[in-house]
Amino acid sequence: MSELHEEDPAQLVRSLAATLRFARWTGADVVDRAWARPIEVETTPVTPPVQARPPTPPLPRATQPIAPPRTTGPLPPSAALEPAVALERLRTRVTGCERCPHANCRKQIVFGQGSPRAKVILVGDAPGTLEDASGLHFQGESGALLDKMLAAIGLARTDVWLTTIALCRPPEDGVVTQAAIAACSPYLRTQMEAIRPQAVLLMGEAAAQFLLKDSKPLADLRGRWARVLDRPTLATWSPAALLADPAKKREAWADLQLLQKALAQA
Numbered sequence: 001m002s003e004l005h006e007e008d009p010a011q012l013v014r015s016l017a018a019t020l021r022f023a024r025w026t027g028a029d030v031v032d033r034a035w036a037r038p039i040e041v042e043t044t045p046v047t048p049p050v051q052a053r054p055p056t057p058p059l060p061r062a063t064q065p066i067a068p069p070r071t072t073g074p075l076p077p078s079a080a081l082e083p084a085v086a087l088e089r090l091r092t093r094v095t096g097c098e099r100c101p102h103a104n105c106r107k108q109i110v111f112g113q114g115s116p117r118a119k120v121i122l123v124g125d126a127p128g129t130l131e132d133a134s135g136l137h138f139q140g141e142s143g144a145l146l147d148k149m150l151a152a153i154g155l156a157r158t159d160v161w162l163t164t165i166a167l168c169r170p171p172e173d174g175v176v177t178q179a180a181i182a183a184c185s186p187y188l189r190t191q192m193e194a195i196r197p198q199a200v201l202l203m204g205e206a207a208a209q210f211l212l213k214d215s216k217p218l219a220d221l222r223g224r225w226a227r228v229l230d231r232p233t234l235a236t237w238s239p240a241a242l243l244a245d246p247a248k249k250r251e252a253w254a255d256l257q258l259l260q261k262a263l264a265q266a
Contacts, residue, residue: 083116086194090187094167099183102168102176107132112163112191119263120155121197121231122146123188123211124164124238125204126176132169137162142239146203149239149252153260161195163188165207176206185210192229198266200233201259208235223255234259 081089091111097103110127113136130139138146150156165188166180192200202208205218211228212221212235222235236255237248 081194083194083196087112087116087191090190090194094187097167097183100166100168100177100180102126102166102170102180105171106168108135109167110135110137110164110169111167112161113137113157114161115158116161116195118159118161118195119198119266120159120259121161121163121192121195121200123200123202123204123207124162125206126164126166126180127169128173129169137164138239141243145239145242149256152253153256153263161191161197163191165210181206181210189229192231197231199259199262200228200231201255202233202235204238204241222251223258225258232262234262
């Protein structure tokens with residue numbers, strides 16, 4: 001055991017707790033001993049959500065997977081309203097929107113949900129059949145996995161804001177079209193400016209490519225900080241991608257640890 005853990009037994013407890021959380025949501029029966037080593041992001045617990053809106057952390061260089069430090073700055077004009085008021089006005093405005101071809105195949109617009117004062121905005125690609133039917137983001141198996149992923153870093157749906165780059169289900173749950181993304185992009189901007197989160201987590205290749213303005217595959221975009229609308233932004237695999245390829249869960253866990261560390265240091 002390292003000298004650090006001889007002096008600080010609480011660090012070992014936090015490290016083991018993070019390891020067990022990872023094993024639980026990956027479904028692992030046996031934990032690799034390598035994962036029992038100290039986990040750097042567990043040195044400081046995640047700060048519980050508070051009503052006060054903290055200053056915005058700036059971002060390190062995109063190639064450096066480091067938690068961004070804190071900074072301050074003026075609010076954009078669209079953020080002058082209370083977040084809940086601004087979001088409710090937007091919800092009313094988008095009801096019945098027919099700006100893109102997706103409007104012809106949806107049952108309803110799936111607007112964002114969660115805390116108007118969320119520290120994190122999670123942005124997926126587009127609603128699917130279950131989301132279109134329920135009006136709620138991340139349902140079914142994907143939603144259950146997302147809940148486990150959030151719980152692993154001490155968060156819940158009520159702590160974050162869930163949305164997508166397109167608010168309508170694509171035809172036959174296919175790939176979201178560029179026309180739909182362009183039509184919905186002002187809605188996403190308004191949500192981000194109203195909430196002003198400490199960080200943005202992009203969950204899906206379409207979301208990552210559009211918001212990071214980079215056509216590389218998600219495998220090349222994930223795991224490093226960038227900046228979107230002046231918000232520290234991180235890309236990772238969507239729950240659906242993790243269900244299709246469980247081997248990606250280790251990469252997603254590493255991304256979640258970066259997010260957890262950023263929130264703890266903000």
